[in-house]
């Protein structure tokens with residue numbers, strides 16, 4: 001399954017938390033891309049621009065989508081801007097959309113220097129609004145994250161995935 005949503009929605013944190021509590025594998029696409037390319041996301045943007053980064057992102061999404069083992073994949077926030085990626089989502093699994101406003105995300109992200117596309121709040125608001133319909137289009141389930149902690153969001157997602165038969169019910 002895949003987590004999508006704007007930067008700061010908590011995709012990386014919630015996937016990691018859920019992987020730990022439910023003992024399943026998780027992969028963060030940005031971390032995977034950084035290892036594969038031997039560069040930080042910021043450096044990839046500086047070297048080949050957003051377009052170059054998106055090309056690598058699509059290759060990686062396809063690889064992860066085709067993987068035999070079930071896992072939790074936290075995508076980068078811009079994964080939905082590439083139309084080809086919507087096909088992967090349609091064919092390869094369940095998509096959970098973590099909703100957040102740009103304003104709330106700005107309060108969560110302490111260091112925006114690691115996120116080349118979150119440099120200024122005005123621009124982030126506009127980018128977020130532009131992407132909302134794209135997140136909604138790929139989502140199989142939507143979780144609003146406003147004012148909730150990472151463990152609380154992870155529990156909410158866990159219930160959804162258990163109901164869908166994607167995760168085995170855990171003893172609580």
Ligand SMILES: Nc1ncnc2c1ncn2[C@@H]1O[C@H](COP(=O)(O)OP(=O)(O)O)[C@@H](O)[C@H]1O
Nearest residue numbers: 006007008009010011012013108109148149150
């Ligand atoms: N629900 C939340 N409440 C408060 N802080 C959060 C929440 N989710 C994530 N964060 C913090 O926000 C920052 C971005 O989270 P991250 O998981 O990297 O988001 P994403 O992968 O969606 O960009 C991190 O510093 C993280 O600790």
Ligand SMILES: O=C(O)C1=C[C@@H](OP(=O)(O)O)[C@@H](O)[C@H](O)C1
Nearest residue numbers: 006007008076077078115116117
């Ligand atoms: O929204 C975006 O375009 C991006 C989001 C980032 O991931 P997070 O959403 O995990 O911050 C990262 O992939 C890159 O900086 C581009």
Ligand SMILES: [Mg+2]
Nearest residue numbers: 011012075076
């Ligand atoms: Mg992330």
